[in-house]
Amino acid sequence: KQEVTQIPAALSVPEGENLVLNCSFTDSAIYNLQWFRQDPGKGLTSLLLIQSSQREQTSGRLNASLDKSSGRSTLYIAASQPGDSATYLCAVEYNFNKFYFGSGTKLNVKP
Amino acid sequence: GAGVSQSPSNKVTEKGKDVELRCDPISGHTALYWYRQSLGQGLEFLIYFQGNSAPDKSGLPSDRFSAERTGGSVSTLTIQRTQQEDSAVYLCASRIKNTEAFFGQGTRLTVV
Numbered sequence: 001k002q003e004v005t006q007i008p009a010a011l012s013v014p015e016g017e018n019l020v021l022n023c024s025f026t027d028s029a030i031y032n033l034q035w036f037r038q039d040p041g042k043g044l045t046s047l048l049l050i051q052s053s054q055r056e057q058t059s060g061r062l063n064a065s066l067d068k069s070s071g072r073s074t075l076y077i078a079a080s081q082p083g084d085s086a087t088y089l090c091a092v093e094y095n096f097n098k099f100y101f102g103s104g105t106k107l108n109v110k111p
Numbered sequence: 112g113a114g115v116s117q118s119p120s121n122k123v124t125e126k127g128k129d130v131e132l133r134c135d136p137i138s139g140h141t142a143l144y145w146y147r148q149s150l151g152q153g154l155e156f157l158i159y160f161q162g163n164s165a166p167d168k169s170g171l172p173s174d175r176f177s178a179e180r181t182g183g184s185v186s187t188l189t190i191q192r193t194q195q196e197d198s199a200v201y202l203c204a205s206r207i208k209n210t211e212a213f214f215g216q217g218t219r220l221t222v223v
Contacts, residue, residue, distance in 0.1 A: 034211055042216060043115075043202055049211035089154070096142065096208055097167040101154040 002027055004092050006102035013080055014110050021075040021105045023090030028068045032093050035064050035075050037086040038104070044089065047075070080109045113137075115215035117203050123221045124193055132188045132218045136205030143186050144212065145178060149199040157201075160186060161208075193222045 003026045013019055023033070032051050036044040048057045048064040050073065056065040061078040077084060087106045091099035116135040124130050136143050145157040156170040160180045171177070175193075180186040190197055200219050206212040 032209065036214070043117075044204075044214040046211045046213055051209070091154075091212075096161075097159045098144065098156040098170070099154075099212070100156075103153045 002092070002094060002100045004090060004100050004102040006088075006090055006105050008105060009103070010106045010108075012108040012110065015080060015082060017080050017109075018076070018078050019080055019107075021077070021088050021090075021107070023073040023075070023092075023102055025071045025073075025092045025100070027094065028071050030068060030092050030094055031096070033064075033066055033073050034091045034093075034099065035062075035073075036089045036091060038089060039086050047088075077107075080107075082109050082111050085109050115203055115205050115213050117201075117215035117218050119218060120216065121219045121221075123223060126195060126222055127192055129189065129191045130193055130220065132190075132201050132220070134186045134188070134203030134205075134215060136184060136186070136203070137213055138184075140205035140207055140213075141183065142206045142208055142212075143180060144204040145186070145188050146202045146204070147199040148202060148217075154202070157188070190220075193220075195222050198222045 005024045007022045034049045035047040050057050050066040063076040066073045087104040089104045090102040093099050118133045143160040146154045158178050159167040162183045175191045178188045200217040202217045204212045204214045
């Protein structure tokens with residue numbers, strides 16, 4: 001069974017801090033890994049996609065890394081803002097049929 | 112449209128009734144996915160379409176659930192004889208193969 005684990009489940013930080021969210025997966029033979037954010041009552045917003053041949057992707061204050069051999073990905077958020085408060089989801093795919101989602105990290109950035 | 116569109120955004124139905132949920136993917140996206148998210152739970156895969164065919168429908172929880180896609184575009188998810196445990200947010204996503212997936216805002220289904 002493909003398992004995706006996200007740690008921590010919840011995180012509260014003061015505004016301006018840099019932070020790291022973690023995602024681990026049991027099977028290293030992945031095709032892609034995608035990070036999403038979900039605001040309460042909303043759908044998922046794509047943040048970054050890392051293909052299996054890539055080590056990292058960057059978008060603005062976000063940087064995602066991928067280490068297939070160790071089964072881990074990290075999402076780094078620089079200079080956090082209250083608007084970053086949301087649930088962050090990691091999704092792994094082994095073929096193009098489906099994503100396997102972690103249970104998410106709920107982030108609260110305090111002003 | 113610019114994004115994935117789902118309708119209705121909210122649906123309240125009586126137990127035992129049939130419901131249809133609609134997904135309009137991003138134009139040109141050949142792959143389409145349905146997921147559901149129950150209260151406090153993670154995202155559960157339901158079905159994957161490539162074009163009009165569904166090579167993976169392994170996540171459909173029972174034969175009360177069915178989905179189709181026509182013209183390589185719009186998809187409908189039908190739930191027959193709804194039960195209270197079907198209450199959830201149903202999310203649709205589309206993509207071009209091996210690129211990032213984009214999700215709609217979801218349909219919140221409440222079975223009373």
